[in-house]
Amino acid sequence: xxxxxxxxxxxxxxYVTDALAGAGGMELLRDALVDPGARVPIEKILAQFGVWExxxxxxxxxxxxxxxxxxxxxxxxxxxxxxxxxxxxxxxAGVLLVAHEGTNLAAHADLDLDWTAVDLLGRxxxxxxxxxxxxxxTLGSFVSEVDVxxxxxxxxxxRRSEAATLMTLQGWWxxxxxxxxxxxxxxxxxxxEQFGRRLxxxxxxxxxxxxxxxxxxxxxxxxxxxxWSQSTNDAGTALVDALTLRAASLESxxxxxxxxxxxxxxxxxxxxxxxxxxxxxxxxxxxLPMGVEQTFQxxxxxxxxxxxxxxxxxxQAVV
Amino acid sequence: xxxxxxxxxxxxxxxxxxEIMRQTIPSGFLGAFTYDSxxxxxxxxxxxxxxxxxxxxxxxxxxxxxxxxxxWEQMVLREEMWANHEPRGAQYMGINWVGPVIxxxxxxxxxxxxxxxxxxxxxxxxxxxxEPGAGSDLPAxxxxxxxxxxxxxxxxxxxxxxxxxxxxxxxxLARTGPAGGRKSGITVFLLEMDQQGVExxxxxxxxxxxxxxxxxxxxxxxxxAHVLGEVGxxxxxxxxxxxxxxxxxxxxxxxxxxxxxAPQALxxxxxxxPQSLEVRWAKALVHTRQARxxxxxxxxxxxxxxxxxxxxxxxxxAVTTLDQEVAEVLMDLVGQMAVGTEDVSxxxxxxxxxxxxxxxxxxxxxxxxxxxxxxxxxxxxxx
Numbered sequence: 001x002x003x004x005x006x007x008x009x010x011x012x013x014x015y016v017t018d019a020l021a022g023a024g025g026m027e028l029l030r031d032a033l034v035d036p037g038a039r040v041p042i043e044k045i046l047a048q049f050g051v052w053e054x055x056x057x058x059x060x061x062x063x064x065x066x067x068x069x070x071x072x073x074x075x076x077x078x079x080x081x082x083x084x085x086x087x088x089x090x091x092x093a094g095v096l097l098v099a100h101e102g103t104n105l106a107a108h109a110d111l112d113l114d115w116t117a118v119d120l121l122g123r124x125x126x127x128x129x130x131x132x133x134x135x136x137x138t139l140g141s142f143v144s145e146v147d148v149x150x151x152x153x154x155x156x157x158x159r160r161s162e163a164a165t166l167m168t169l170q171g172w173w174x175x176x177x178x179x180x181x182x183x184x185x186x187x188x189x190x191x192x193e194q195f196g197r198r199l200x201x202x203x204x205x206x207x208x209x210x211x212x213x214x215x216x217x218x219x220x221x222x223x224x225x226x227x228w229s230q231s232t233n234d235a236g237t238a239l240v241d242a243l244t245l246r247a248a249s250l251e252s253x254x255x256x257x258x259x260x261x262x263x264x265x266x267x268x269x270x271x272x273x274x275x276x277x278x279x280x281x282x283x284x285x286x287x288l289p290m291g292v293e294q295t296f297q298x299x300x301x302x303x304x305x306x307x308x309x310x311x312x313x314x315x316q317a318v319v
Numbered sequence: 320x321x322x323x324x325x326x327x328x329x330x331x332x333x334x335x336x337x338e339i340m341r342q343t344i345p346s347g348f349l350g351a352f353t354y355d356s357x358x359x360x361x362x363x364x365x366x367x368x369x370x371x372x373x374x375x376x377x378x379x380x381x382x383x384x385x386x387x388x389x390x391w392e393q394m395v396l397r398e399e400m401w402a403n404h405e406p407r408g409a410q411y412m413g414i415n416w417v418g419p420v421i422x423x424x425x426x427x428x429x430x431x432x433x434x435x436x437x438x439x440x441x442x443x444x445x446x447x448x449x450e451p452g453a454g455s456d457l458p459a460x461x462x463x464x465x466x467x468x469x470x471x472x473x474x475x476x477x478x479x480x481x482x483x484x485x486x487x488x489x490x491x492l493a494r495t496g497p498a499g500g501r502k503s504g505i506t507v508f509l510l511e512m513d514q515q516g517v518e519x520x521x522x523x524x525x526x527x528x529x530x531x532x533x534x535x536x537x538x539x540x541x542x543x544a545h546v547l548g549e550v551g552x553x554x555x556x557x558x559x560x561x562x563x564x565x566x567x568x569x570x571x572x573x574x575x576x577x578x579x580x581a582p583q584a585l586x587x588x589x590x591x592x593p594q595s596l597e598v599r600w601a602k603a604l605v606h607t608r609q610a611r612x613x614x615x616x617x618x619x620x621x622x623x624x625x626x627x628x629x630x631x632x633x634x635x636x637a638v639t640t641l642d643q644e645v646a647e648v649l650m651d652l653v654g655q656m657a658v659g660t661e662d663v664s665x666x667x668x669x670x671x672x673x674x675x676x677x678x679x680x681x682x683x684x685x686x687x688x689x690x691x692x693x694x695x696x697x698x699x700x701x702x
Binding site for chain 2: 001002003004005006009060061064093104189190200201203205206207209210211213214217218219222224225227228229232241244247248251279296297299300301303307308310311313
């Protein structure tokens with residue numbers, strides 16, 4: 001077994017990370033928070049790296065490359081629907097993740113893309129209306145309303161593959177964001193001193209950062225497995241696996257972001273601190289289209305129906 | 320590129336191991352450490368059968384009775400064994416680390432004497448490490464070895480020694496240097512248990528029979544030929560022991576098996592399981608998958624020659640806390656039979672109760688949760 005991304009994917013991820021840093025890094029998000037229109041040029045920045053030529057639906061190699069790209073994007077909470085565009089089919093297309101027919105809230109739905117939508121179980125929707133501007137909200141920056149109508153089976157209502165692809169990529173996006181939070185927190189507690197000692201010297205702090213790191217590692221391993229599953233398994237299994245990744249990513253986010261805020265103290269609430277902005281941006285995935293418990297509920301229903309693959313799945317009792 | 324496909328060799332190994340267990344392990348088996356001596360006999364016979372097929376110490380070199388198996392094959396073996404209540408009984412210890420440490424540090428004579436009985440399933444080892452005053456703080460050990468003609472006399476006490484009353488040999492740490500020397504002045508002795516001067520007493524516990532014992536050494540004797548490595552340099556060997564115990568028990572395998580069996584085992588009464596408990600069950604399955612993948616990460620790196628103790632510690636934290644999480648979910652699922660049942664046809668419920676008791680030790684044995692966290696923390700933020 002191989003549990004490492006391909007060298008090519010790794011290199012692409014590093015390249016995109018460096019290039020985005022050169023293009024402004026976290027300032028890209030700060031600029032967009034002031035002026036949502038600042039999101040639009042990001043599309044061209046990514047185009048320079050050939051990102052829009054990647055197709056996760058094509059083969060395993062391209063899926064891994066997409067995963068590495070969105071991980072890099074997530075580490076900056078890049079204010080552009082990278083996952084949604086990569087998961088969409090066709091140039092200029094994007095697919096949103098929604099909860100149900102009717103009105104939903106979705107990030108970046110106001111951007112001028114050829115939008116469709118899917119829900120967590122792979123039902124397809126057409127977009128009847130999308131908001132013209134994002135709402136004014138601290139935790140909902142770039143979010144707008146979108147009205148969706150269920151597609152009939154004859155017009156492609158079963159879009160499990162797109163739903164699974166989108167959820168998998170969003171899992172990698174949030175992984176990048178959470179890994180950045182762990183790294184920033186580890187650095188902060190080594191620099192900040194109180195009571196004559198670095199915060200890192202206090203055992204409770206070290207243990208807390210360890211818990212955050214382990215949550216990120218568990219998520220990373222699951223994210224890799226889920227990418228492999230998308231290119232290997234049937235649509236039903238791939239969707240269940242993507243659902244498990246989504247649910248696990250929301251669970252990891254709670255642990256890591258709670259720790260991030262706790263160990264940064266008041267600095268972690270200030271907009272000049274990157275983790276404050278990363279925390280705010282995380283809600284675009286953590287809450288939309290539904291939160292952790294509802295997501296686990298959907299996942300449970302899928303697992304009860306489909307099972308969850310493993311060496312002992314469906315084993316008849318040996319002893 | 321990523322690839323989690325099990326090769327045909329690994330799949331065939333699983334099939335082979337399951338077939339051997341089907342033929343040699345009776346239904347209802349819940350491990351060797353019950354109060355029924357027949358279960359111990361089952362484990363001993365099973366080990367001999369595995370040894371005969373060179374599957375017991377499969378990752379060992381062939382010259383020592385092994386099968387030159389890969390780290391992945393060894394992983395499959397660990398998973399299949401733990402998922403089926405460890406039918407190797409106490410012998411996994413000799414295979415997993417005692418033998419490998421003797422291969423690494425032993426003299427040719429020691430290798431010839433000690434390794435073949437382990438690989439053929441004919442000997443049980445116990446680990447003489449912890450003492451009443453030296454648990455997590457193992458360097459505080461006080462059991463002393465004094466030089467005498469031809470060997471050493473050992474005086475002191477060990478505690479929590481699993482399988483001490485059934486073991487033929489003890490991998491013993493004793494102090495040959497001055498008292499209070501911490502890591503300096505510790506020596507590893509290969510001590511024969513069946514001798515005057517060695518007394519093993521059971522410590523009754525919730526874990527089950529044989530798991531915990533105390534061992535008293537009163538002028539017990541170890542010949543010079545059974546000193547492992549250099550006198551006074553035992554801590555170097557201890558570090559190797561910890562490295563060889565790396566991935567340890569595949570706890571996630573039994574978790575996965577029991578969780579997966581639960582709906583079928585409960586049958587119609589699954590309909591009465593509250594939704595919240597169903598969700599906990601599904602969450603536990605996800606966490607089980609994550610723990611398994613953390614193990615695979617360590618094995619993958621091992622195969623590539625990369626060893627990172629913090630990776631291992633992270634995995635151990637994930638899998639030991641998983642063990643306890645799953646134990647609670649399963650106990651909730653089986654309802655009142657969580658306290659036990661004498662109805663042996665209720666194999667699933669009895670397995671769940673057994674799992675819960677043993678899972679309580681998960682975050683304590685082989686390095687506590689806190690020790691593992693300390694290791695991870697230091698790798699991230701230093702001391």
